[in-house]
Amino acid sequence: MKNVSRVSVFRLAGLTFTLEYRYILFSLTLLCYLFILLTNITVICVIIMNENLHEPMYIFLCNLCINALFGTVGFYPKFLYDLLSEHHVISYLGCLVQVFVIYSSALCEFSTLTVMAVDRYLAICRPLEYHSKMTSNTVIKCIMFSWVSPFLCMLFAIVLTSTLTLCGSNIDKVYCENWSVVKLSCYPTSVNNIFGYNVIIVYFIHFLFIMCSYIKLVGASIKSKEGRNRFMQTCMPHLLSLLNVTVALLFDVMFTRYGTRTFSQDLQNFLAMDFLILPPILNPLIYGLKLTRIRNQVLKLFHGDAIMSTNRQS
Numbered sequence: 001m002k003n004v005s006r007v008s009v010f011r012l013a014g015l016t017f018t019l020e021y022r023y024i025l026f027s028l029t030l031l032c033y034l035f036i037l038l039t040n041i042t043v044i045c046v047i048i049m050n051e052n053l054h055e056p057m058y059i060f061l062c063n064l065c066i067n068a069l070f071g072t073v074g075f076y077p078k079f080l081y082d083l084l085s086e087h088h089v090i091s092y093l094g095c096l097v098q099v100f101v102i103y104s105s106a107l108c109e110f111s112t113l114t115v116m117a118v119d120r121y122l123a124i125c126r127p128l129e130y131h132s133k134m135t136s137n138t139v140i141k142c143i144m145f146s147w148v149s150p151f152l153c154m155l156f157a158i159v160l161t162s163t164l165t166l167c168g169s170n171i172d173k174v175y176c177e178n179w180s181v182v183k184l185s186c187y188p189t190s191v192n193n194i195f196g197y198n199v200i201i202v203y204f205i206h207f208l209f210i211m212c213s214y215i216k217l218v219g220a221s222i223k224s225k226e227g228r229n230r231f232m233q234t235c236m237p238h239l240l241s242l243l244n245v246t247v248a249l250l251f252d253v254m255f256t257r258y259g260t261r262t263f264s265q266d267l268q269n270f271l272a273m274d275f276l277i278l279p280p281i282l283n284p285l286i287y288g289l290k291l292t293r294i295r296n297q298v299l300k301l302f303h304g305d306a307i308m309s310t311n312r313q314s
Contacts, residue, residue, distance in 0.1 A: 008091065011088060032076075043065045104154040105150075113206075115146055118213070157178055252272060
């Protein structure tokens, strides 16, 4: 058996870039993070400040953007610091916190997309029942479901991981990931594995539920021109967001558990960071461009700021 000792610090072995690219990568990452903050905060503010957008679909979209900010704050500040640091390390507690934030956010995104699918199903397939079923209390329960269930899943996963005796401290990624820590265990991790596969199955069921909802939505929408227009206007952004986060997470899960070292380190890093880059950027853009009411309010917001700036200058 390898030497067993209490691990207090992990080394993030995924950062293998050369010094000449450090500042370029730092600048690009910083721009990416600032863009994520700008787009998601803009959508959140537009929805909060406009009472005509205080409807379930837009409230769930606001929740999706808040979750993006929550998840990315667990990755980007630390990653930006590591890009300028000589030593890429993270404390044991910091690692577990990062795992909790990043992956509870990923699960929360799936839960939010699930309740958004329910909302669209009721709105299009059962319009007469929509307002009686999708009440304020129902919206609050849906938002609680989208946050509480991922938090509980990841909290239990963190508790299981914290009980392991570790025989190593190298994590072959640019951030902490639960399975990467579990693989360092000195002893078999059957309980962790079973729980991990159960979580994957549960959220795969979420995905199947959303797809079944969309099969019914398509069937109901093609019956009329108005239905087709409504589907393209309100459902296509949701479907694109679902495919976006599903593909990104699939890359991460499959590569982390079954990946091969024949891939270059740069490709490994991209696959690991994909769901932390693309969904937070694309989601607000997809909804901001596709949903007319969001787009109009965003244009109005920035147009008003431009007019005020011009008036001050004159």
